[in-house]
Amino acid sequence: MPFAAYVVLFLLVPTLIAVGSGFVDESGVFTLDTVAALGNPVVRDAFAASFGLSALTAVVGAIVGALACYGLLGARENGPLRAVVDSLSGVLAQFGGVMLAFAFVATIGIQGLVTVILRDTFGVDIFADGVWLYELPGLVLPYIYFQVPLMIITFLPALQALNPHWAEANATLGGNRATYWFRIAFPVLAPSFLGSLLLLFANAFSSYATAAALTSQGSQIVPLQIRSALTSETLLGRENLAGALALGMILVMFVVMSGYSALQARAARWQR
Amino acid sequence: MKAVAHTPTRLARGLILGSIGLLFAIPIVAMVEFTLRRGLAGGHDLSRWTALFQGGFAGPYRSVLVALGNSVGLAVGTVSIVLLLLVPTLLLVHLRFPRLRRVMEFVCILPISIPAIVLVVGLAPVYSVLARLLGSGVWTLAFAYGITVLPFAYRAIQTNLDGVDVCTLSEAARTLGAGWVSVLVRVLIPNLRRGILAGAFISVAVVLGEFTIASLLNRITLQTALVVVSKADPYTAVILSLLALTFAFLLLLVIGRLGTVRAGSRRRPTTGGQL
Numbered sequence: 001m002p003f004a005a006y007v008v009l010f011l012l013v014p015t016l017i018a019v020g021s022g023f024v025d026e027s028g029v030f031t032l033d034t035v036a037a038l039g040n041p042v043v044r045d046a047f048a049a050s051f052g053l054s055a056l057t058a059v060v061g062a063i064v065g066a067l068a069c070y071g072l073l074g075a076r077e078n079g080p081l082r083a084v085v086d087s088l089s090g091v092l093a094q095f096g097g098v099m100l101a102f103a104f105v106a107t108i109g110i111q112g113l114v115t116v117i118l119r120d121t122f123g124v125d126i127f128a129d130g131v132w133l134y135e136l137p138g139l140v141l142p143y144i145y146f147q148v149p150l151m152i153i154t155f156l157p158a159l160q161a162l163n164p165h166w167a168e169a170n171a172t173l174g175g176n177r178a179t180y181w182f183r184i185a186f187p188v189l190a191p192s193f194l195g196s197l198l199l200l201f202a203n204a205f206s207s208y209a210t211a212a213a214l215t216s217q218g219s220q221i222v223p224l225q226i227r228s229a230l231t232s233e234t235l236l237g238r239e240n241l242a243g244a245l246a247l248g249m250i251l252v253m254f255v256v257m258s259g260y261s262a263l264q265a266r267a268a269r270w271q272r
Numbered sequence: 273m274k275a276v277a278h279t280p281t282r283l284a285r286g287l288i289l290g291s292i293g294l295l296f297a298i299p300i301v302a303m304v305e306f307t308l309r310r311g312l313a314g315g316h317d318l319s320r321w322t323a324l325f326q327g328g329f330a331g332p333y334r335s336v337l338v339a340l341g342n343s344v345g346l347a348v349g350t351v352s353i354v355l356l357l358l359v360p361t362l363l364l365v366h367l368r369f370p371r372l373r374r375v376m377e378f379v380c381i382l383p384i385s386i387p388a389i390v391l392v393v394g395l396a397p398v399y400s401v402l403a404r405l406l407g408s409g410v411w412t413l414a415f416a417y418g419i420t421v422l423p424f425a426y427r428a429i430q431t432n433l434d435g436v437d438v439c440t441l442s443e444a445a446r447t448l449g450a451g452w453v454s455v456l457v458r459v460l461i462p463n464l465r466r467g468i469l470a471g472a473f474i475s476v477a478v479v480l481g482e483f484t485i486a487s488l489l490n491r492i493t494l495q496t497a498l499v500v501v502s503k504a505d506p507y508t509a510v511i512l513s514l515l516a517l518t519f520a521f522l523l524l525l526v527i528g529r530l531g532t533v534r535a536g537s538r539r540r541p542t543t544g545g546q547l
Binding site: 007011014017068071072073086088090094095096099105112114145207208212226227242243249254 | 280282284285288289292296298299300301302303305306353357358360361379382383384385386387388389390391392393394395396397398415418419422477478480481482483484487488495498499502506509510513516517520521522524525527528529
Protein backbone atom coordinates (compact mmCIF):
# COMPACT_ATOMS: atom_id res chain seq x y z
CA MET A 1 0.00 0.00 0.00
CA PRO A 2 1.32 3.44 -0.89
CA PHE A 3 0.40 4.75 2.54
CA ALA A 4 2.62 2.18 4.22
CA ALA A 5 5.52 3.09 1.95
CA TYR A 6 5.01 6.76 2.69
CA VAL A 7 4.92 6.27 6.45
CA VAL A 8 8.01 4.07 6.33
CA LEU A 9 9.94 6.60 4.28
CA PHE A 10 9.04 9.75 6.19
CA LEU A 11 8.33 8.52 9.71
CA LEU A 12 10.07 5.23 10.35
CA VAL A 13 13.28 5.85 8.42
CA PRO A 14 13.90 9.33 9.89
CA THR A 15 13.24 8.08 13.40
CA LEU A 16 15.58 5.15 12.94
CA ILE A 17 18.25 7.36 11.40
CA ALA A 18 17.87 9.87 14.22
CA VAL A 19 18.26 7.20 16.84
CA GLY A 20 20.78 5.12 14.90
CA SER A 21 23.12 8.00 14.08
CA GLY A 22 23.73 8.31 17.79
CA PHE A 23 25.54 4.99 17.66
CA VAL A 24 27.95 5.51 14.76
CA ASP A 25 30.96 7.79 14.33
CA GLU A 26 31.85 9.86 11.24
CA SER A 27 33.15 6.89 9.30
CA GLY A 28 30.03 4.86 10.00
CA VAL A 29 31.56 2.48 12.49
CA PHE A 30 29.50 1.43 15.46
CA THR A 31 30.53 3.30 18.57
CA LEU A 32 29.19 4.25 21.94
CA ASP A 33 31.29 7.41 22.14
CA THR A 34 28.57 9.77 20.97
CA VAL A 35 26.11 8.23 23.39
CA ALA A 36 28.71 8.75 26.08
CA ALA A 37 28.59 12.42 25.09
CA LEU A 38 25.21 12.47 26.84
CA GLY A 39 27.23 12.41 30.05
CA ASN A 40 28.98 15.62 29.04
CA PRO A 41 28.24 18.33 31.62
CA VAL A 42 26.88 20.76 29.01
CA VAL A 43 24.47 18.15 27.69
CA ARG A 44 23.57 17.04 31.20
CA ASP A 45 22.79 20.62 32.16
CA ALA A 46 20.59 20.99 29.08
CA PHE A 47 18.63 17.88 29.98
CA ALA A 48 18.29 19.08 33.56
CA ALA A 49 17.11 22.50 32.35
CA SER A 50 14.64 20.89 29.97
CA PHE A 51 13.32 18.69 32.76
CA GLY A 52 13.00 21.61 35.14
CA LEU A 53 11.31 23.86 32.62
CA SER A 54 8.91 21.14 31.46
CA ALA A 55 8.04 20.05 35.00
CA LEU A 56 7.48 23.59 36.26
CA THR A 57 5.34 24.72 33.32
CA ALA A 58 3.45 21.41 33.26
CA VAL A 59 2.49 21.69 36.94
CA VAL A 60 1.49 25.35 36.74
CA GLY A 61 -0.28 24.79 33.42
CA ALA A 62 -2.14 21.76 34.74
CA ILE A 63 -3.38 23.54 37.86
CA VAL A 64 -4.44 26.74 36.11
CA GLY A 65 -5.89 24.74 33.20
CA ALA A 66 -7.88 22.50 35.54
CA LEU A 67 -9.29 25.60 37.25
CA ALA A 68 -10.29 26.98 33.86
CA CYS A 69 -11.95 23.66 33.01
CA TYR A 70 -13.89 23.84 36.29
CA GLY A 71 -15.00 27.34 35.39
CA LEU A 72 -16.11 26.12 31.98
CA LEU A 73 -18.26 23.32 33.41
CA GLY A 74 -21.30 25.57 33.66
CA ALA A 75 -21.09 26.68 30.05
CA ARG A 76 -23.34 24.99 27.51
CA GLU A 77 -21.45 22.44 25.48
CA ASN A 78 -22.60 23.80 22.15
CA GLY A 79 -22.72 27.42 23.29
CA PRO A 80 -20.68 30.25 21.81
CA LEU A 81 -18.39 30.53 24.86
CA ARG A 82 -17.23 26.94 24.49
CA ALA A 83 -16.76 27.34 20.73
CA VAL A 84 -14.53 30.38 21.22
CA VAL A 85 -12.57 28.84 24.09
CA ASP A 86 -12.04 25.59 22.16
CA SER A 87 -10.73 27.32 19.05
CA LEU A 88 -8.60 29.74 21.03
CA SER A 89 -7.08 26.92 23.04
CA GLY A 90 -6.36 25.01 19.86
CA VAL A 91 -4.58 27.97 18.29
CA LEU A 92 -2.52 28.83 21.35
CA ALA A 93 -1.68 25.25 22.28
CA GLN A 94 -0.68 23.97 18.89
CA PHE A 95 0.00 26.65 16.33
CA GLY A 96 1.43 29.55 18.33
CA GLY A 97 5.11 28.69 18.28
CA VAL A 98 7.11 31.56 16.90
CA MET A 99 4.25 34.01 17.20
CA LEU A 100 3.97 33.47 20.94
CA ALA A 101 7.60 34.48 21.24
CA PHE A 102 6.74 37.78 19.54
CA ALA A 103 3.75 38.21 21.84
CA PHE A 104 5.98 37.95 24.87
CA VAL A 105 8.59 40.29 23.46
CA ALA A 106 5.77 42.81 23.03
CA THR A 107 4.55 42.13 26.56
CA ILE A 108 7.59 41.73 28.77
CA GLY A 109 10.36 42.64 26.38
CA ILE A 110 12.62 45.57 27.25
CA GLN A 111 10.07 47.97 25.71
CA GLY A 112 7.10 45.64 26.30
CA LEU A 113 3.73 46.93 27.42
CA VAL A 114 3.83 45.36 30.87
CA THR A 115 7.49 46.20 31.40
CA VAL A 116 6.89 49.85 30.58
CA ILE A 117 3.74 50.13 32.69
CA LEU A 118 5.42 48.49 35.68
CA ARG A 119 8.46 50.71 35.31
CA ASP A 120 6.77 54.05 34.69
CA THR A 121 3.69 53.67 36.86
CA PHE A 122 4.81 51.46 39.71
CA GLY A 123 8.54 52.01 39.61
CA VAL A 124 9.20 48.29 39.39
CA ASP A 125 11.95 47.32 37.00
CA ILE A 126 11.47 43.62 36.21
CA PHE A 127 14.83 43.57 34.50
CA ALA A 128 16.73 45.14 37.40
CA ASP A 129 19.02 42.12 37.54
CA GLY A 130 19.54 41.96 33.80
CA VAL A 131 17.29 40.96 30.94
CA TRP A 132 16.07 37.40 31.55
CA LEU A 133 13.47 37.14 28.79
CA TYR A 134 15.93 35.77 26.28
CA GLU A 135 17.34 33.19 28.65
CA LEU A 136 15.93 30.14 30.39
CA PRO A 137 13.66 31.97 32.90
CA GLY A 138 12.15 33.89 30.01
CA LEU A 139 10.77 30.68 28.57
CA VAL A 140 8.61 29.95 31.61
CA LEU A 141 5.82 32.45 30.93
CA PRO A 142 5.46 31.72 27.18
CA TYR A 143 5.47 27.99 27.91
CA ILE A 144 2.75 28.36 30.53
CA TYR A 145 0.84 30.38 27.95
CA PHE A 146 0.59 27.38 25.66
CA GLN A 147 0.39 24.75 28.42
CA VAL A 148 -2.84 26.05 29.96
CA PRO A 149 -4.79 25.83 26.67
CA LEU A 150 -3.49 22.30 26.10
CA MET A 151 -4.68 21.37 29.58
CA ILE A 152 -8.12 22.75 28.73
CA ILE A 153 -8.24 20.67 25.56
CA THR A 154 -7.19 17.42 27.20
CA PHE A 155 -8.74 17.70 30.65
CA LEU A 156 -12.15 19.23 29.91
CA PRO A 157 -13.61 16.01 28.40
CA ALA A 158 -12.70 14.11 31.58
CA LEU A 159 -14.23 16.75 33.81
CA GLN A 160 -17.35 16.78 31.71
CA ALA A 161 -17.70 13.02 31.98
CA LEU A 162 -18.31 13.36 35.74
CA ASN A 163 -21.62 11.70 36.30
CA PRO A 164 -24.26 14.05 37.82
CA HIS A 165 -25.80 11.03 39.54
CA TRP A 166 -22.73 10.75 41.75
CA ALA A 167 -23.37 14.20 43.08
CA GLU A 168 -26.98 13.28 43.77
CA ALA A 169 -25.98 10.01 45.41
CA ASN A 170 -23.54 11.95 47.56
CA ALA A 171 -26.28 14.36 48.62
CA THR A 172 -28.69 11.50 49.35
CA LEU A 173 -26.15 9.86 51.58
CA GLY A 174 -25.75 13.08 53.52
CA GLY A 175 -22.52 14.32 51.98
CA ASN A 176 -21.76 17.95 51.29
CA ARG A 177 -19.73 19.71 48.63
CA ALA A 178 -16.45 18.94 50.35
CA THR A 179 -17.14 15.23 50.66
CA TYR A 180 -18.23 15.18 47.02
CA TRP A 181 -14.99 16.72 45.79
CA PHE A 182 -12.56 14.99 48.11
CA ARG A 183 -14.16 11.54 48.31
CA ILE A 184 -15.62 11.20 44.80
CA ALA A 185 -14.50 13.68 42.17
CA PHE A 186 -10.78 13.93 42.96
CA PRO A 187 -10.17 10.17 43.11
CA VAL A 188 -12.09 9.63 39.87
CA LEU A 189 -10.32 12.47 38.11
CA ALA A 190 -6.84 11.74 39.43
CA PRO A 191 -5.73 9.45 36.56
CA SER A 192 -6.97 11.91 33.92
CA PHE A 193 -5.30 14.78 35.70
CA LEU A 194 -1.97 12.99 36.01
CA GLY A 195 -2.23 11.82 32.40
CA SER A 196 -2.78 15.38 31.19
CA LEU A 197 0.10 16.48 33.38
CA LEU A 198 2.39 14.00 31.63
CA LEU A 199 1.14 15.12 28.23
CA LEU A 200 1.90 18.72 29.17
CA PHE A 201 5.35 17.69 30.27
CA ALA A 202 5.96 15.92 26.95
CA ASN A 203 4.64 18.93 25.10
CA ALA A 204 7.01 21.35 26.82
CA PHE A 205 9.89 18.93 26.57
CA SER A 206 9.57 18.57 22.81
CA SER A 207 8.64 22.10 21.80
CA TYR A 208 11.20 24.05 19.89
CA ALA A 209 9.73 26.97 17.97
CA THR A 210 9.05 29.37 20.84
CA ALA A 211 12.46 28.79 22.38
CA ALA A 212 14.23 29.07 19.04
CA ALA A 213 12.57 32.36 18.22
CA LEU A 214 13.18 33.79 21.68
CA THR A 215 16.78 32.79 22.29
CA SER A 216 19.11 33.38 19.41
CA GLN A 217 22.31 32.51 21.25
CA GLY A 218 23.12 29.79 23.71
CA SER A 219 21.40 26.45 23.94
CA GLN A 220 20.04 26.00 27.40
CA ILE A 221 17.52 23.27 26.60
CA VAL A 222 17.83 20.02 24.66
CA PRO A 223 15.94 21.01 21.47
CA LEU A 224 18.22 24.04 21.16
CA GLN A 225 21.25 21.82 21.68
CA ILE A 226 20.07 19.73 18.75
CA ARG A 227 19.79 22.90 16.70
CA SER A 228 23.33 23.93 17.43
CA ALA A 229 24.58 20.38 16.82
CA LEU A 230 22.78 20.29 13.47
CA THR A 231 23.80 23.71 12.25
CA SER A 232 27.31 24.01 13.60
CA GLU A 233 29.85 23.62 10.87
CA THR A 234 32.87 24.30 12.98
CA LEU A 235 32.94 20.96 14.73
CA LEU A 236 33.02 17.91 12.53
CA GLY A 237 30.92 14.91 13.43
CA ARG A 238 28.44 16.96 15.38
CA GLU A 239 25.51 15.47 13.48
CA ASN A 240 26.12 12.34 15.50
CA LEU A 241 25.78 14.35 18.67
CA ALA A 242 22.40 15.47 17.35
CA GLY A 243 21.58 11.80 16.95
CA ALA A 244 22.60 11.03 20.50
CA LEU A 245 20.54 13.96 21.80
CA ALA A 246 17.60 12.78 19.71
CA LEU A 247 18.00 9.34 21.23
CA GLY A 248 17.90 10.84 24.70
CA MET A 249 14.75 12.81 23.87
CA ILE A 250 13.03 9.75 22.39
CA LEU A 251 13.80 7.75 25.53
CA VAL A 252 12.30 10.45 27.73
CA MET A 253 9.27 10.78 25.45
CA PHE A 254 8.82 7.01 25.42
CA VAL A 255 8.73 6.80 29.21
CA VAL A 256 6.41 9.79 29.52
CA MET A 257 4.02 8.67 26.79
CA SER A 258 3.87 5.10 28.15
CA GLY A 259 2.90 6.55 31.50
CA TYR A 260 0.33 8.69 29.73
CA SER A 261 -1.35 5.79 27.96
CA ALA A 262 -1.33 3.67 31.12
CA LEU A 263 -3.05 6.50 33.00
CA GLN A 264 -5.52 7.00 30.15
CA ALA A 265 -6.44 3.33 30.29
CA ARG A 266 -6.97 3.69 34.04
CA ALA A 267 -9.08 6.82 33.54
CA ALA A 268 -11.20 5.13 30.88
CA ARG A 269 -12.62 2.77 33.50
CA TRP A 270 -14.90 5.48 34.81
CA GLN A 271 -15.69 7.00 31.43
CA ARG A 272 -18.21 4.67 29.96
CA MET B 273 -33.67 24.82 40.13
CA LYS B 274 -30.81 23.72 42.29
CA ALA B 275 -27.60 23.25 40.37
CA VAL B 276 -25.82 19.91 40.37
CA ALA B 277 -23.16 19.89 43.03
CA HIS B 278 -20.15 19.88 40.77
CA THR B 279 -20.99 22.85 38.60
CA PRO B 280 -19.51 26.10 39.89
CA THR B 281 -21.70 28.92 41.15
CA ARG B 282 -22.18 31.86 38.82
CA LEU B 283 -19.88 34.01 40.90
CA ALA B 284 -17.07 31.45 41.05
CA ARG B 285 -17.36 30.81 37.35
CA GLY B 286 -17.19 34.50 36.53
CA LEU B 287 -14.20 35.00 38.80
CA ILE B 288 -12.24 32.03 37.45
CA LEU B 289 -12.94 32.59 33.76
CA GLY B 290 -12.64 36.34 34.11
CA SER B 291 -9.24 36.33 35.74
CA ILE B 292 -7.75 33.63 33.53
CA GLY B 293 -9.21 35.28 30.44
CA LEU B 294 -7.77 38.62 31.52
CA LEU B 295 -4.31 37.20 32.10
CA PHE B 296 -4.37 35.49 28.74
CA ALA B 297 -5.53 38.62 26.98
CA ILE B 298 -2.51 40.62 28.16
CA PRO B 299 0.03 39.33 25.59
CA ILE B 300 -2.46 39.70 22.75
CA VAL B 301 -3.34 43.24 23.83
CA ALA B 302 0.36 43.96 24.13
CA MET B 303 0.87 42.76 20.57
CA VAL B 304 -1.86 45.05 19.29
CA GLU B 305 -0.53 47.99 21.32
CA PHE B 306 2.97 47.29 20.02
CA THR B 307 1.87 47.53 16.38
CA LEU B 308 0.12 50.84 17.03
CA ARG B 309 3.17 52.58 18.49
CA ARG B 310 4.51 55.59 16.68
CA GLY B 311 8.21 55.09 17.17
CA LEU B 312 10.21 57.42 19.38
CA ALA B 313 7.69 60.25 19.26
CA GLY B 314 5.26 58.22 21.34
CA GLY B 315 1.53 58.02 20.92
CA HIS B 316 -0.44 55.55 18.87
CA ASP B 317 -1.85 55.40 15.35
CA LEU B 318 -2.59 52.97 12.57
CA SER B 319 0.28 54.04 10.35
CA ARG B 320 2.13 50.73 10.45
CA TRP B 321 -0.93 48.78 9.42
CA THR B 322 -1.77 51.12 6.57
CA ALA B 323 1.86 51.26 5.46
CA LEU B 324 1.96 47.49 5.26
CA PHE B 325 -1.17 47.19 3.18
CA GLN B 326 -0.83 50.28 1.01
CA GLY B 327 2.79 49.46 0.34
CA GLY B 328 1.41 46.34 -1.29
CA PHE B 329 4.05 44.20 0.36
CA ALA B 330 6.68 45.89 -1.77
CA GLY B 331 10.37 46.12 -0.96
CA PRO B 332 11.39 44.42 2.25
CA TYR B 333 8.05 42.69 2.63
CA ARG B 334 8.40 40.84 -0.65
CA SER B 335 10.16 37.97 1.08
CA VAL B 336 7.17 37.57 3.39
CA LEU B 337 4.85 37.37 0.45
CA VAL B 338 7.01 34.73 -1.22
CA ALA B 339 7.15 32.81 2.04
CA LEU B 340 3.39 33.05 2.44
CA GLY B 341 3.03 31.68 -1.08
CA ASN B 342 5.33 28.80 -0.16
CA SER B 343 3.31 28.06 2.95
CA VAL B 344 0.02 28.09 1.07
CA GLY B 345 1.51 25.78 -1.54
CA LEU B 346 2.71 23.46 1.21
CA ALA B 347 -0.73 23.52 2.80
CA VAL B 348 -2.26 22.47 -0.52
CA GLY B 349 0.35 19.72 -0.92
CA THR B 350 -0.17 18.44 2.61
CA VAL B 351 -3.94 18.43 2.22
CA SER B 352 -3.61 16.43 -0.99
CA ILE B 353 -1.45 13.89 0.82
CA VAL B 354 -4.17 13.61 3.46
CA LEU B 355 -6.89 13.28 0.83
CA LEU B 356 -5.14 10.96 -1.59
CA LEU B 357 -3.20 8.80 0.84
CA LEU B 358 -4.74 8.91 4.30
CA VAL B 359 -8.44 8.93 3.44
CA PRO B 360 -8.35 5.94 1.01
CA THR B 361 -6.17 3.98 3.42
CA LEU B 362 -8.47 4.66 6.36
CA LEU B 363 -11.47 3.57 4.30
CA LEU B 364 -9.71 0.46 3.04
CA VAL B 365 -8.65 -0.52 6.55
CA HIS B 366 -12.13 0.16 7.87
CA LEU B 367 -13.89 -1.88 5.18
CA ARG B 368 -11.55 -4.68 4.22
CA PHE B 369 -8.92 -5.07 6.92
CA PRO B 370 -10.60 -4.31 10.25
CA ARG B 371 -7.88 -6.22 12.04
CA LEU B 372 -5.35 -3.58 11.01
CA ARG B 373 -7.30 -0.82 12.74
CA ARG B 374 -5.28 -0.86 15.93
CA VAL B 375 -2.05 -0.79 13.96
CA MET B 376 -3.37 2.09 11.91
CA GLU B 377 -4.35 4.03 15.03
CA PHE B 378 -0.96 3.41 16.59
CA VAL B 379 0.90 4.58 13.47
CA CYS B 380 -1.24 7.69 13.09
CA ILE B 381 -0.91 8.76 16.73
CA LEU B 382 2.81 7.97 16.86
CA PRO B 383 4.04 11.34 15.49
CA ILE B 384 2.77 12.98 18.69
CA SER B 385 5.39 11.17 20.74
CA ILE B 386 8.19 11.89 18.29
CA PRO B 387 9.11 15.55 18.66
CA ALA B 388 9.55 17.43 15.39
CA ILE B 389 13.04 18.35 16.50
CA VAL B 390 13.93 14.64 16.67
CA LEU B 391 12.24 13.88 13.37
CA VAL B 392 14.27 16.60 11.72
CA VAL B 393 17.55 14.93 12.72
CA GLY B 394 16.54 11.89 10.70
CA LEU B 395 14.83 13.85 7.96
CA ALA B 396 18.00 15.74 7.08
CA PRO B 397 19.68 12.68 5.46
CA VAL B 398 16.41 11.59 3.85
CA TYR B 399 16.06 15.02 2.33
CA SER B 400 19.60 15.08 1.02
CA VAL B 401 18.75 11.94 -0.96
CA LEU B 402 15.41 13.39 -1.97
CA ALA B 403 17.04 16.59 -3.15
CA ARG B 404 19.10 14.58 -5.63
CA LEU B 405 16.01 12.82 -6.98
CA LEU B 406 13.42 15.58 -6.97
CA GLY B 407 15.39 18.77 -6.52
CA SER B 408 15.37 20.80 -3.33
CA GLY B 409 12.17 22.72 -3.97
CA VAL B 410 10.16 23.95 -1.02
CA TRP B 411 7.25 21.72 -2.01
CA THR B 412 9.12 18.59 -0.93
CA LEU B 413 8.49 19.67 2.66
CA ALA B 414 4.87 18.62 2.16
CA PHE B 415 5.97 14.99 2.62
CA ALA B 416 7.32 15.76 6.07
CA TYR B 417 4.25 17.84 6.94
CA GLY B 418 2.01 14.97 5.91
CA ILE B 419 3.52 13.09 8.86
CA THR B 420 3.20 16.05 11.24
CA VAL B 421 -0.50 16.46 10.53
CA LEU B 422 -1.20 12.71 10.66
CA PRO B 423 -2.50 12.60 14.26
CA PHE B 424 -4.72 15.64 13.79
CA ALA B 425 -6.18 14.56 10.46
CA TYR B 426 -6.58 10.98 11.65
CA ARG B 427 -8.62 12.02 14.68
CA ALA B 428 -10.92 14.24 12.65
CA ILE B 429 -11.58 11.66 9.94
CA GLN B 430 -11.73 8.57 12.16
CA THR B 431 -14.31 10.16 14.47
CA ASN B 432 -16.52 10.77 11.46
CA LEU B 433 -15.85 7.26 10.16
CA ASP B 434 -16.93 5.71 13.47
CA GLY B 435 -20.17 7.66 13.44
CA VAL B 436 -21.27 6.49 9.98
CA ASP B 437 -22.14 2.90 9.16
CA VAL B 438 -19.72 2.72 6.28
CA CYS B 439 -19.99 -1.05 5.84
CA THR B 440 -23.75 -1.10 5.33
CA LEU B 441 -23.59 1.91 3.05
CA SER B 442 -20.97 0.45 0.77
CA GLU B 443 -22.57 -3.01 0.72
CA ALA B 444 -25.91 -1.45 -0.17
CA ALA B 445 -24.32 0.51 -2.98
CA ARG B 446 -22.48 -2.58 -4.21
CA THR B 447 -25.72 -4.61 -4.16
CA LEU B 448 -27.38 -1.95 -6.25
CA GLY B 449 -24.69 -2.37 -8.85
CA ALA B 450 -22.24 0.42 -8.11
CA GLY B 451 -18.54 -0.08 -8.80
CA TRP B 452 -15.93 0.68 -6.16
CA VAL B 453 -15.16 4.06 -7.69
CA SER B 454 -18.72 5.27 -7.57
CA VAL B 455 -19.11 3.84 -4.05
CA LEU B 456 -16.15 5.94 -3.01
CA VAL B 457 -17.03 9.12 -4.85
CA ARG B 458 -20.82 9.11 -4.62
CA VAL B 459 -21.54 7.35 -1.34
CA LEU B 460 -18.62 7.37 1.09
CA ILE B 461 -17.02 10.75 0.51
CA PRO B 462 -20.30 12.71 0.72
CA ASN B 463 -21.06 10.95 4.00
CA LEU B 464 -17.64 11.68 5.40
CA ARG B 465 -17.27 15.22 4.13
CA ARG B 466 -17.42 16.81 7.59
CA GLY B 467 -14.58 14.70 8.90
CA ILE B 468 -12.54 15.15 5.75
CA LEU B 469 -13.13 18.89 5.73
CA ALA B 470 -12.20 19.19 9.41
CA GLY B 471 -9.07 17.13 8.78
CA ALA B 472 -8.12 19.33 5.85
CA PHE B 473 -8.65 22.55 7.80
CA ILE B 474 -6.64 21.41 10.76
CA SER B 475 -3.86 20.35 8.40
CA VAL B 476 -3.83 23.85 6.92
CA ALA B 477 -3.60 25.36 10.39
CA VAL B 478 -0.72 23.06 11.36
CA VAL B 479 1.22 23.73 8.16
CA LEU B 480 0.85 27.50 8.43
CA GLY B 481 2.16 27.40 12.01
CA GLU B 482 5.03 24.96 11.45
CA PHE B 483 8.49 26.27 12.15
CA THR B 484 10.82 23.54 13.42
CA ILE B 485 11.20 21.39 10.32
CA ALA B 486 11.23 24.27 7.86
CA SER B 487 13.85 26.23 9.74
CA LEU B 488 16.23 23.32 10.29
CA LEU B 489 15.96 22.09 6.71
CA ASN B 490 16.57 25.66 5.54
CA ARG B 491 13.32 26.05 3.66
CA ILE B 492 11.53 29.39 3.60
CA THR B 493 7.98 29.33 4.93
CA LEU B 494 5.74 31.87 6.60
CA GLN B 495 7.09 31.18 10.10
CA THR B 496 10.77 31.24 9.17
CA ALA B 497 10.25 34.43 7.19
CA LEU B 498 8.52 35.97 10.22
CA VAL B 499 11.61 35.32 12.32
CA VAL B 500 13.82 36.91 9.66
CA VAL B 501 11.53 39.93 9.33
CA SER B 502 11.30 40.33 13.11
CA LYS B 503 15.03 40.98 13.27
CA ALA B 504 14.77 43.94 10.88
CA ASP B 505 11.22 45.16 11.46
CA PRO B 506 9.57 43.72 14.59
CA TYR B 507 6.39 45.74 14.03
CA THR B 508 5.60 44.07 10.71
CA ALA B 509 6.38 40.65 12.16
CA VAL B 510 3.92 41.25 14.99
CA ILE B 511 1.22 42.52 12.62
CA LEU B 512 1.61 39.45 10.43
CA SER B 513 1.59 37.18 13.50
CA LEU B 514 -1.66 38.72 14.67
CA LEU B 515 -3.18 38.11 11.25
CA ALA B 516 -1.93 34.52 11.16
CA LEU B 517 -3.23 33.80 14.66
CA THR B 518 -6.61 35.26 13.78
CA PHE B 519 -6.75 33.18 10.62
CA ALA B 520 -5.92 29.97 12.50
CA PHE B 521 -8.53 30.87 15.14
CA LEU B 522 -11.20 31.29 12.47
CA LEU B 523 -10.22 28.00 10.82
CA LEU B 524 -10.61 26.16 14.12
CA LEU B 525 -13.91 27.92 14.78
CA VAL B 526 -15.20 26.57 11.47
CA ILE B 527 -13.96 23.08 12.38
CA GLY B 528 -15.80 23.39 15.69
CA ARG B 529 -19.02 24.29 13.88
CA LEU B 530 -18.61 21.30 11.58
CA GLY B 531 -18.35 19.18 14.72
CA THR B 532 -21.40 20.54 16.52
CA VAL B 533 -23.70 20.03 13.55
CA ARG B 534 -22.74 16.37 13.61
CA ALA B 535 -22.82 16.06 17.38
CA GLY B 536 -26.52 15.23 17.48
CA SER B 537 -26.00 11.87 15.82
CA ARG B 538 -23.46 10.23 18.07
CA ARG B 539 -20.80 11.33 20.46
CA ARG B 540 -17.61 9.43 20.98
CA PRO B 541 -16.03 9.69 24.42
CA THR B 542 -12.77 11.45 23.85
CA THR B 543 -10.43 9.56 26.09
CA GLY B 544 -7.30 9.44 24.03
CA GLY B 545 -6.59 13.14 24.31
CA GLN B 546 -7.75 15.25 21.44
CA LEU B 547 -4.39 16.14 20.07
